[in-house]
Amino acid sequence: MNRRDFLKINVGSAAACLVSSPKLYAAATKENPNLLIIMTDEHNFRTLGCYRKLLSKDQAMIWGDGNIVETPHIDKLAEEGVLCNNFYASSPVCSPARGSFISGQYPQNTPVIDNNTHMSDDVVSFGSILQSHGYTTGYSGKWHLDGDGKPQWGPERQFGFEDNRYMFNRGHWKKILDTASGPKIGAEKRGTPTYDVNGADENTYTTDWLTNKTIDFITQHKASPFCYMVSYPDPHGPDTVRAPYDTMYTHMNFQKPKTASKKQDDLPSWATTKRGAANQSQYYGMIKCIDDNIARIMTCLDEQGILENTIVVFTSDHGDMRGEHGRQNKGIPLEASAKVPFIVRYPKKISSGKIVNEALSGVDFLPTILGLMDKETAGKEEGRDGSQLLHGKVPTGWSDVTFIRGTKEKWVAAITDQYKLVMAPWDEPWLIDKKNNPDETINYINDPQYRSVIRSLAKEMQRYGTKYNDPSFTKATMKQDIEWALSDSPIYVNPRPKKIDPPLKKKKKKA
Structure with missing residues (x-):
């Protein structure tokens, strides 16, 4: 069943009258809670206090003793909700990870297996499903599932996110302006948009600007259940951030992680050293800015009187090596690249301070969140419903493998x-x-x-x-x-007659 057929069938049924009457519910309730998803981009889990406290000092302080960024507002989400300690990107690269998260399907079946690939029209997103239940839906920020368009505002293929005016397909823009004709990148060079911070402030810096749009959506749609996803392009590179965050951590003497000097002998191709530039103080600044903006969103939910009727999810598309194993960025199965933060706050159903250690991945998000909301899926998902894990229960027959x-x-x-x-x-x-x-x-x-x-x-x-x-x-x-x-063979013998090097990677457009 493709996305259009799914919506048509629901519209034709009694339950689907919710689509044509989105205000059927007077407000979000326990049966129909709001869903707010906050996603960051290329976020190393060790930068969050709630994850560091689960690690040994040796693992928590890999960039030097005391060289940390405080994240009190994200940590509070974990304290008041559940933290998944073994949550992974289905593929630790932007587009494949996002496609799985949106669809509940593995990358090869979306079929987004690399960056800048169109997601199939057959995909039924959690946005489409909740829209069919009468939810008002929206999305702002980085999408990265509609091909090469950059920035490409408001892609025509909405995938259930009705208000996507502030969705852009690609890019890690630092400054955005509102104009009479819609949003515009605020930094240009010879007429071409750039990633320059270019004097961005608390209203135009992308993280702040997207937060403003999120607050506007919440305020406008507080009277009916909504599903909204805000996707910050930070802390993905370039490692730059607006003032005053750009100088908050410049005093720190960051050290290289000890794994950066590991022996290179007999390592697989995915684990060898790979050079890359990075500025850890600016990376920290981006994360601090995100944390402060999450406080603004939570304050808005509280002031609008809908905080307790809103499921808040904080996560990232994938991680960032940040010097571990002598590498930057992502794309490999090591923890810093593949493991992502995943926190769910919903006190009406989830007890506070829970830690889930079972292994999950982005493909499990759709069935898990809809399971928590007691909503039927379209039946296309390939991930598992881990909603009972969020309640502290292990489902019958659960296999702890992702x-x-x-x-x-x-x-x-x-x-x-x-x-x-x-x-x-x-x-x-x-x-x-x-x-x-x-x-x-x-x-x-x-x-x-x-x-x-x-x-x-x-x-x-x-x-x-x-x-x-x-x-x-x-x-x-x-x-x-x-x-x-x-087999029962105790010793592995490499069947490759000699070391096989992977095919040379073609140079791709910058994400």
């Missing part, structure tokens, strides 16, 4: 709360023990103590590849690695 993948067919990982099995056509398999080696520098693939773990994860990975048509498993070397993992 799957994430690289762009195209670079690698696939099966992840639990403790282990991570990574397989790739070009490299031998890696088994990571997150508990006993949180630096992720040791491969336990030939350690006999882990043989049963490897076999179990390989079985789950084979099932995933078959059920969800992941083309990675059509590669001969992947098939051979899976066969070994499922």
